[in-house]
Amino acid sequence: MSNEIFIASREQTRQIDYEAIHSIKIPSLVLMEHAAIKLLHSIPDTSYQKIVIVCGPGNNGADGMALARLLALKEQPVSCIHPSMDRFSNEEKIQFEAIQKLDIPCFLNTDPAAFVELEQADMIVDALFGSGISRPIEGIFATWIEAINSLDAFVLAIDIPSGLNADTGEILGVCVHADLTIAIDSIKWGELLREGKNVCGTLKSVDIGIPSFLHRDCASLLNLEYVRSIFPRRDPFSYKNKNGKVLMIGGSDEMPGAISMAADACFHSGVGLLSVFVPKSIQMLLETKMSYVMSLGVPEENGRFSQDALSILKEQLDRYDAFSIGNGMHKYAVTEQMVKLLLASNKPVLVDADGLVYIKKGIDLSQRKADTILTPHLKEMADLLDIDVKEI
Missing domain, CATH: 3.40.1190.20 (Ribokinase)
Structure with a gap:
């Protein structure tokens, strides 16, 4: 486990994930479980009456569903809003089956009841889109982002606020305004540039077990733990x-x-x-x-x-x-x-x-x-x- 906080581009993120899964042979579901556990421990220590996780069509949505399962096991009131199942990734299908087995309330994102569910939340988790998105967000997903931004609930973004360009920090039409962003494995350049600083809120990253040598081409962000690890210890009698x-x-x-x-x-x-x-x-x-x-x-x-x-x-x-x-x-x-x-x-x-x-x-x-x-x-x-x- 490295003390470094890595900074990666969209392509570097994709390549690191690919090498971790296909070269190092860490199953994607294992990485996803590590991410969900770290996300769970990163949620502010506050008693929330209702957490609503808004999931998108892909592995960011799957991360959200994995988090929902862990929250439910801790008897935290939680529900999920999701797109149609034909847009699920393979991992998202598995996570969806798991949360259904636990009877976690789920709402299709075109169901009017889903908007009512969102309005009752005092914490919203943005699990719509990860770092891979590069085109403006439109349609139903833009509507959901606007709905999230219109409410007073605490907003946690998984990996990156949905609608933020991971490389440039530009807003892709519309973007979630988070109170807390938990970057998975590495911070994305866009979270530090342009509008990224304004929409991420507090920005943190979590280590999910990807070997540090896979970040060989990444920059790293100075942090107290890393600085302490490289600074020589001073002899108190020197x-x-x-x-x-x-x-x-x-x-x-x-x-x-x-x-x-x-x-x-x-x-x-x-x-x-x-x-x-x-x-x-x-x-x-x-x-x-x-x-x-x-x-x-x-x-x-x-x-x-x-x-x-x-x-x-x-x-x-x-x-x-x-x-x-x-x-x-x-x-x-x-x-x-x-x-x-x-x-x-x-x-x-x-x-x-x-x-x-x-x-x-x-x-x-x-x-x-x-x-x-x-x-x-x-x-x-x-x-x-x-x-x-x-x-x-």
Whole structure:
């Protein structure tokens, strides 16, 4: 079981499911049962008078029916609304037979009584469509989504809110607005992009037993468990010099806050010894603001680093384990020279803000033997790639 939260596209999701079932030989019904159990445990610990699960024609609907069975076994009042049986997947047919054996109330989605049933729910589970849908939702299913959105009940979406494009985050005509979305196995890119953030509500993912190596082409989302698993444990008797020494270069009289905020984040990441390299005029301000940071106030000109500061920086290269540069510096000749100096070193370097513009000037980062981290915001990334910020 991995601590990573994976992010997958529609095609990656399809391929992962296929390999899990056909290569690893995990039966689809086993994966579905794992999903239903995780969904059951993810339902907020609140006493619901009536849960209605609205199922669609496919395995997302089958997940909903499996959840209905587990809820019924816990004596939770639950009912299902479903499409005509000729649209069921093979797994959905099996799950439907099981919930019928337990006498769980079921309503055809064209039956007027189904709408009455929905109106009585204080929790609605959206099990209409999963990540595979790519065309606008119309007809009876659009009507059901509009009905779900019109009510005050708590809405749980299984895997992805129905009507959300799993790749782009676009709404496909109409979309369920969920209070809680439980992504199955992996979060979908569309849940993080564009309208996805607005319609998912609280977004969580659940591990259903698919081996992590099948996610080899997926991105992953940082989370506390994963970060803890990769960060080294600090010896409680170690000395601060044994836990990394960082020098952060930045700041100006106009923007002292940029280097201050960056240094605060660096300190709380767990660095052993932190120093800031700043123009002399803001040194006292930073020392007053951050008692836990040492400072090097260096020569300046008009509130910015002077040419003399460059030679002082050269003397610091062997004294620190890692560097950052760019916060609040302004774009001018000395900034460019400092960035090139650090990137020519064999030390890890983080380049941010005003330092990023010089990355485009013939610096081949692939030749660096040490790690290089770039932290652009949307506009800075657009400038680095020479494309419009809307494309980013």
